[in-house]
Amino acid sequence: MARILVVDDEPRVLSAFQDLLDSGGHDVATAKAAETALKAIDSERFDLVVMDICLEGMDGLEALRRIKQHHPGLPVIVMTAHGTMQTAIEATKLGAFDYHLKPFDPAEMLGAIEKAIEGARLTRDQVVLDPGRTDGITGDAIIGNSSEMQQVYKSIGRVASTEATVLIRGESGTGKELVARAIHQHSRRAEQPLWVVNCVAIPDTLLESELFGFEPGAFTGATVQKVGKFEQANRGTILLDEIGDVSLGVQAKILRVLQERRFERLGGNETIHVDVRVLAATNRDLEHAIADGTFREDLYHRLNVVTIRIPPLRDRKDDVPRLVDYFLSRYAQELDTPKPPVASDALKLLRESPWPGNVRQLAHCVQRALIFTRGYPIQAADIPLEGKVADGLGSAVWTESLEDLVRRFVATYAGDHAHEHFMVHVEKSLIAEALRQTGRNQTRAARLLGLTRPTLHAKIQKHKLNPERR
Ligand SMILES: Nc1ncnc2c1ncn2[C@@H]1O[C@H](COP(=O)(O)OP(=O)(O)OP(=O)(O)O)[C@@H](O)[C@H]1O
Ligand SMILES: [Mg+2]
Structure with a gap:
């Protein structure tokens, strides 16, 4: 549940938001004028502000400027009526998370709201670097005390x-x-947002518009101006995720930003200067890509000023028990069940697995084991590794989809439905898993679970599965 401030001078809009956000399980406060909103923001904690830009009294842009000055990490979504598109652009440049034209589609607005809240959480919630104990951690942590992770x-x-x-x-x-995230949070830019651009699987023009923005007429369909992420991330940090998947054309443009900290919007002449810290991530073998001619060597050297290599989990097996303990604590807490101990044969299996999907795969595996363990402790048989587990673990790969999980669950526990508490626990696990698999897209999660969206909403409320973890 997030606390959201909605600012609009029309009572009708405020009450529409109240309904929309209530249904999403959020806590809403409203203000009719910028002055009142600023006062509220200074005295209370909000996770998000949704604000109309055309207000009587102090205008929305000025209010935004002040919010960003004093609370740079607080995300602001701006709304505007059609006539004032230009203002929406100005707002983005000032650091607004997003802008929406009125009238807006409620589902889209709710989606943008969830995205903004999650984005702000990722910037704000400190990533803890391996604390001594793995329970009692409420947010995200990087677990592992192998010498590789110490490095x-x-x-x-x-x-x-x-x-x-x-x-x-x-x-x-x-x-x-x-x-x-840890780098950004420990940097001088920590107060500013971290903007993540996922470069994989986006067609070139789309990625370019996302990064650099465009002017009207830049291409068919570009009717208005758009501000890109490099411009929005001014004074902050940008993470170019999956940089190894970017085409040569876009690589050239990124290289220029790295060298000169300036660029033009697509179809534009004005040169835009930005002060942005760039982080990049990839799972690709870039040296190989250079040899193949699919990655620019000059860009490689620019990015490679400092490289941090995270070794695969199979090369630091000593981290496995700690990670298992951490994920058990975390998921047991999420599911509101006691944390079971792990039998030594199970731990051995977990340690010796090759984990082609690394920590993410281990996390999913632990979560599933927790769902299926009714007797304590977790036994090797509870661990959902698939493939030829018997003859050595070389080919053990976890492949279970949500549907398979449900099927296996029904098969395992058929006739055992009397235990109501347990069913609640399972329902909660399945919903949590569906939200995870769909990146918290409730429409898709509902489809996956065969529920209607309002039913899913209600269940999310019931199980307190809203994104906030504080
Ligand atoms: N050392 C760790 N300790 C705790 N959790 C971890 C650790 N490493 C990864 N995770 C968790 O595993 C999941 C995957 O991590 P993350 O998204 O950072 O991986 P990635 O390297 O970016 O993967 P991809 O290349 O697939 O994008 C996340 O849920 C993250 O919180
Ligand atoms: Mg990633």
Whole structure:
């Protein structure tokens, strides 16, 4: 549940928001004027502000400027009526998270709201670097005290306070995004947002517009101006995630930003200067890509000022027991069940698995084991590794989809439905899992679970599965 301030001079709009956000399980406060809103923001904690830009008295842009000055990390979504598109652009430049034209689609607005809240949480919630104990951690943490991970922590400490571009490398699921967040949070820019651009699987023009923005007429369909992420991230940090997947054309443009800290919007002549720290992450073999001619060597050297390599989990097996303990604590707390101990055969299995999906895969596996363990402690048989587990663990790969999980669950516990508390526990697990798999997209999660959206909403409320974890 997030606390949201809605600012609009039309009572009708305020009550529409009240309904919309109530249904999303959020706590809403309203203000009719910028002055009142600013006072509220100074005296109370909010997770998000949604504000109309055309207000009587102090105008919305001025209010936004002040909010960003005193509370740079507080995300602001601005709304505007059609006539004032230009103002919306100005607002984005001032650091507004997003802008929406009135009238807006409620589902889209709710989606933007959830995204803004999650984005702010990722910037704000400190990533803890391996504390001594793994229980009682409420937010995200990088767990592991192997010498390999100690090296990673040292590198984070060394580079964080510099302005250096950092290339974060590691296989999928090794924690590259966590490391990026930790660097940003320990940097001088920590008060400003961290903007993440996922470069994978976006067609070129879309990625370019996302990064650099565009002018009206830049291409068919570009009717208005758009501010890109590099411009929005001014004074903050930008993470170019999956940089190894970017095309050569876009690589050239990114290279120029790294060299000169300036660029033009697509179809524009004005040169825009930005003060932005760049972090990049990839799971690709860039040296190989250079040899293939698919990655520019000059860009590689620019990104590679400092490289942090996160070793795959199979090369630091000593971290496994700690990670298992951490995820058990975390999920047991989420599911509101006691944390079960782990039998030594189960731990051995977990330690010896090759974990092609690294820590992410281990986390999912622990979560599933927790769902299926009714007798304590967790036994090897509870661990959902699939493949030829028997003959050595070489090919053990976890592949279970949510549907399979449900099927297996029904098969395992058929006739056992009497235990109501247990069913509640399972329902909660399944919903949590569906939200995770869909990136908290409630429409898709509802479809996956075969529920209507309002039903899913209600269940999310009931199980307190809203994003906030404080
Ligand atoms: N050392 C760790 N301790 C605790 N959690 C971790 C660790 N490493 C990864 N995780 C968790 O595993 C998941 C995957 O991590 P993350 O998204 O940072 O990986 P990634 O390297 O960016 O993967 P990909 O290349 O697939 O994007 C996240 O939920 C993250 O919190
Ligand atoms: Mg990632």
